[in-house]
Amino acid sequence: MGAPVSVETVVGRLNEFMGARATTARGVLDDHGRSEAYHASRPPDVVVFPESTQEVASIVRLCNELGMPVVPFGAGTSLEGNAASIAGGVCIDFARMNRVLRVNDKDLDVVVQPGITRKQLNAQLRDTGLFFPIDPGADASIGGMSSTRASGTMAVRYGTMKDNVLALEVVLADGRVIRTGSRARKSSAGYDLTRLFVGAEGTLGVITEVTLKLHPWPQAISSAVCSFARLDQAIDTAIEIIQSGIPVARMELLDEVMMRGINGYSKLGYRETPTLFFEFHGTDASVSEQAELAEAIAADHDGQGFQWARAAEDRSKLWHARDNTLYAGLSLKPGAKAMITDVCVPISRLTECLTDTRRDIDANGLIAPVVGHVGDGNFHLLILIDHDNADEVARAKALHARLVARAIAMEGTCTGEHGIGTGKMSFLADEHGEAVDVMRAVKLAIDPQQTLNPGKIFTLGARP
Amino acid sequence: MGAPVSVETVVGRLNEFMGARATTARGVLDDHGRSEAYHASRPPDVVVFPESTQEVASIVRLCNELGMPVVPFGAGTSLEGNAASIAGGVCIDFARMNRVLRVNDKDLDVVVQPGITRKQLNAQLRDTGLFFPIDPGADASIGGMSSTRASGTMAVRYGTMKDNVLALEVVLADGRVIRTGSRARKSSAGYDLTRLFVGAEGTLGVITEVTLKLHPWPQAISSAVCSFARLDQAIDTAIEIIQSGIPVARMELLDEVMMRGINGYSKLGYRETPTLFFEFHGTDASVSEQAELAEAIAADHDGQGFQWARAAEDRSKLWHARDNTLYAGLSLKPGAKAMITDVCVPISRLTECLTDTRRDIDANGLIAPVVGHVGDGNFHLLILIDHDNADEVARAKALHARLVARAIAMEGTCTGEHGIGTGKMSFLADEHGEAVDVMRAVKLAIDPQQTLNPGKIFTLGARP
Numbered sequence: 008m009g010a011p012v013s014v015e016t017v018v019g020r021l022n023e024f025m026g027a028r029a030t031t032a033r034g035v036l037d038d039h040g041r042s043e044a045y046h047a048s049r050p051p052d053v054v055v056f057p058e059s060t061q062e063v064a065s066i067v068r069l070c071n072e073l074g075m076p077v078v079p080f081g082a083g084t085s086l087e088g089n090a091a092s093i094a095g096g097v098c099i100d101f102a103r104m105n106r107v108l109r110v111n112d113k114d115l116d117v118v119v120q121p122g123i124t125r126k127q128l129n130a131q132l133r134d135t136g137l138f139f140p141i142d143p144g145a146d147a148s149i150g151g152m153s154s155t156r157a158s159g160t161m162a163v164r165y166g167t168m169k170d171n172v173l174a175l176e177v178v179l180a181d182g183r184v185i186r187t188g189s190r191a192r193k194s195s196a197g198y199d200l201t202r203l204f205v206g207a208e209g210t211l212g213v214i215t216e217v218t219l220k221l222h223p224w225p226q227a228i229s230s231a232v233c234s235f236a237r238l239d240q241a242i243d244t245a246i247e248i249i250q251s252g253i254p255v256a257r258m259e260l261l262d263e264v265m266m267r268g269i270n271g272y273s274k275l276g277y278r279e280t281p282t283l284f285f286e287f288h289g290t291d292a293s294v295s296e297q298a299e300l301a302e303a304i305a306a307d308h309d310g311q312g313f314q315w316a317r318a319a320e321d322r323s324k325l326w327h328a329r330d331n332t333l334y335a336g337l338s339l340k341p342g343a344k345a346m347i348t349d350v351c352v353p354i355s356r357l358t359e360c361l362t363d364t365r366r367d368i369d370a371n372g373l374i375a376p377v378v379g380h381v382g383d384g385n386f387h388l389l390i391l392i393d394h395d396n397a398d399e400v401a402r403a404k405a406l407h408a409r410l411v412a413r414a415i416a417m418e419g420t421c422t423g424e425h426g427i428g429t430g431k432m433s434f435l436a437d438e439h440g441e442a443v444d445v446m447r448a449v450k451l452a453i454d455p456q457q458t459l460n461p462g463k464i465f466t467l468g469a470r471p
Numbered sequence: 472m473g474a475p476v477s478v479e480t481v482v483g484r485l486n487e488f489m490g491a492r493a494t495t496a497r498g499v500l501d502d503h504g505r506s507e508a509y510h511a512s513r514p515p516d517v518v519v520f521p522e523s524t525q526e527v528a529s530i531v532r533l534c535n536e537l538g539m540p541v542v543p544f545g546a547g548t549s550l551e552g553n554a555a556s557i558a559g560g561v562c563i564d565f566a567r568m569n570r571v572l573r574v575n576d577k578d579l580d581v582v583v584q585p586g587i588t589r590k591q592l593n594a595q596l597r598d599t600g601l602f603f604p605i606d607p608g609a610d611a612s613i614g615g616m617s618s619t620r621a622s623g624t625m626a627v628r629y630g631t632m633k634d635n636v637l638a639l640e641v642v643l644a645d646g647r648v649i650r651t652g653s654r655a656r657k658s659s660a661g662y663d664l665t666r667l668f669v670g671a672e673g674t675l676g677v678i679t680e681v682t683l684k685l686h687p688w689p690q691a692i693s694s695a696v697c698s699f700a701r702l703d704q705a706i707d708t709a710i711e712i713i714q715s716g717i718p719v720a721r722m723e724l725l726d727e728v729m730m731r732g733i734n735g736y737s738k739l740g741y742r743e744t745p746t747l748f749f750e751f752h753g754t755d756a757s758v759s760e761q762a763e764l765a766e767a768i769a770a771d772h773d774g775q776g777f778q779w780a781r782a783a784e785d786r787s788k789l790w791h792a793r794d795n796t797l798y799a800g801l802s803l804k805p806g807a808k809a810m811i812t813d814v815c816v817p818i819s820r821l822t823e824c825l826t827d828t829r830r831d832i833d834a835n836g837l838i839a840p841v842v843g844h845v846g847d848g849n850f851h852l853l854i855l856i857d858h859d860n861a862d863e864v865a866r867a868k869a870l871h872a873r874l875v876a877r878a879i880a881m882e883g884t885c886t887g888e889h890g891i892g893t894g895k896m897s898f899l900a901d902e903h904g905e906a907v908d909v910m911r912a913v914k915l916a917i918d919p920q921q922t923l924n925p926g927k928i929f930t931l932g933a934r935p
Contacts, residue, residue: 202666
């Protein structure tokens with residue numbers, strides 16, 4: 008690599024084939040420099056809006072030659088600085104690569120460009136009888152969701168992005184374009200490159216096309232809500248439902264603090280105790296049976312006020328509370344922002360983990376409602392903090408570090424679905440030990456110039 | 472690396488800490504040198520029977536230092552020479568590392584040593600209400616199934632090994648021991664090393680412990696059989712069953728040639744036309760409903776003689792035919808052996824792929840019954856060949872190559888579940904193109920001395 012080149016040189020070269028779709032306009036740069044307030048960030052030097060894989064390949068090849076970092080950017084909804092341009096460079100915004108390329112309804116798959124969001128995709132699938140189930144809450148892009156190995160409320164039934172990405176088209180650091188797999192539903196042909204790039208947060212390649220599995224819309228859906236006097240009763244109910252083989256589609260836990268927020272925010276009268284929200288997918292007969300079986304199990308654990316609903320309007324009312332957890336949580340401390348945690352533990356340890364964590368929160372004078380994808384053992388604290396209060400921020404960060412240590416000690420992970428980004432780099436070695444060296448070796452073998460999303464997931468030596 | 476060492480030196484060093492569990496006894500070497508007759512092979516130089524991860528680490532570290540190949544060996548049931556010691560060296564037989572280390576019934580997972588077979592595992596799980604569903608037919612070891620990304624008849628419902636391995640303990644080429652993940656059901660913490668080692672056929676590391684997902688035994692099981700005059704009717708039935716969201720647990724296709732073999736071998740009177748075998752898992756009500764829905768869909772496609780059964784004895788009778796496909800197939804050509812193919816295509820192309828293939832088989836004067844995991848688009852030909860007939864072997868190999876080319880042209884894969892081994896290396900680049908270079912880069916980054924299972928999956932330059 009020669010001497011560092013100026014941003015002007017890079018922009019000039021990009022303008023040659025992209026025209027005004029390579030820009031250094033202040034407002035655009037700032038739009039791509041925003042991040043969660045508690046992670047350090049800066050704007051990129053250039054933002055580009057490619058319209059094809061070949062353009063992406065040209066951009067990446069150029070940057071790799073010139074020693075400019077490349078940061079892929081989807082909908083900007085990630086939570087750990089995953090798409091932050093912390094080293095400047097060229098930010099690739101996929102807003103103009105957001106098309107559905109092919110729906111294969113008999114094969115239950117779809118080929119899309121990475122910039123499409125999950126809601127845009129489902130809107131375009133409406134007439135096919137199929138849908139894409141992964142729902143992380145935010146209307147994230149499919150490329151971003153693939154890169155962070157996202158999941159959300161329906162993972163307990165439909166899996167995570169790792170289970171629903173069939174194949175990828177990826178631009179490598181040197182500009183070569185590869186496909187990581189075919190449209191076959193399964194394959195044993197060589198290393199699983201699809202799963203290597205899924206969750207790599209753009210550090211190994213830039214995703215330009217995603218082949219996703221789709222699922223048939225269930226004939227019927229039923230929803231249910233049930234509250235419990237104690238946390239262990241709620242979690243034991245969840246465990247038994249899974250052990251019984253009930254194919255629950257969603258099973259969400261809101262703790263007593265979150266329920267208090269819900270009641271205040273939405274003027275509702277729920278019990279302010281740990282509460283489970285369920286959704287069941289299947290035939291008419293099956294969703295009724297599932298709800299009845301779940302009710303019987305909840306009753307064995309002293310569940311109170313079990314309600315279930317089938318009609319769309321009634322279901323929507325039941326789930327309204329769960330759908331507004333962010334704003335309901337924030338309402339508990341007006342003016343605060345939420346530091347959102349993401350540990351995941353074996354479900355047998357969940358009661359202990361949550362109980363210890365609640366004690367820790369209270370002992371440190373913090374407010375932190377809990378919402379959990381309980382079937383997977385994954386839960387989020389919304390630690391409500393005033394960012395101008397340095398002491399409170401420090402207490403929140405210390406709480407988070409203890410929470411992660413607790414989860415790892417219980418054979419869990421520091422992140423169930425948000426990724427490492429810059430926000431959780433310090434925890435990766437605690438969780439993976441020497442396996443992080445294998446990750447580094449893979450990174451340097453595939454991106455030796457450290458062009459792709461540098462400074463994420465783990466530290467590396469200086470760029471060559 | 473110094474001058475090559477003698478086998479005697481290696482054995483001497485191994486005997487120091489393993490005693491007689493490192494052996495060069497002729498019979499033992501030959502037992503580990505057997506392979507499918509149509510793949511070249513030779514026995515290993517040494518066979519070792521370690522009893523702990525630390526012993527495996529010592530063996531691998533030693534071999535890496537001395538430049539001796541290491542080949543992990545499970546139950547010896549792989550079909551593509553995956554565990555053949557083609558370059559000699561030390562074969563690690565996991566027969567003495569076959570224990571269940573921990574059952575976590577609330578978490579629906581189990582930690583096992585790699586040498587345990589799937590049947591041994593399920594026998595030990597009998598009292599837990601849980602089971603491990605992956606069923607490749609053979610009683611393979613869990614380590615071997617992980618390494619070849621195995622699947623089989625229940626993948627349509629329960630996924631493949633990639634979906635059911637939660638985490639691995641792996642010995643790296645330099646003897647370091649890593650864990651690829653926690654017991655959390657999902658994680659976004661860094662690269663997905665679990666999926667990198669699953670399917671790597673022992674070329675990136677030696678698996679010493681496997682954490683598997685388990686599933687609750689269904690309350691009820693029902694089975695069904697239905698035949699069709701034409702192949703497209705059977706496959707369209709399968710497609711519609713999946714599109715309808717019926718959570719079929721198994722759905723197997725036997726073609727008219729295989730049904731002829733079944734009738735002859737088992738003295739049965741089935742129609743000798745394409746036939747589907749089903750299994751449904753769920754509650755009593757649900758398995759009845761699933762069978763009834765499947766029957767209605769089959770009827771829409773002129774399915775004939777739909778039978779279904781719930782009692783274990785009756786189910787067993789129905790599935791008897793499917794359970795004996797290998798011997799029934801072989802009975803069509805007494806004295807022949809089977810060359811077993813393994814392509815997988817999108818299900819929308821399956822009728823075309825099978826029809827073209829049947830024409831190709833017949834035009835070349837070969838006998839090849841078909842059995843297919845039709846829900847996944849994966850099917851096997853049993854090409855019946857007399858290995859002493861060089862012309863017939865050549866015709867079978869040419870048929871296989873055309874079949875793979877046809878599957879890849881239809882966006883499929885050369886292997887759905889058997890792996891590449893030595894048998895399919897020539898097809899890997901056809902399927903993956905330049906992505907094979909990424910696999911090579913990963914291999915050389917993790918195993919730079921090419922110690923681990925050399926000569927498998929892809930070619931590399933000379934060992935350093």
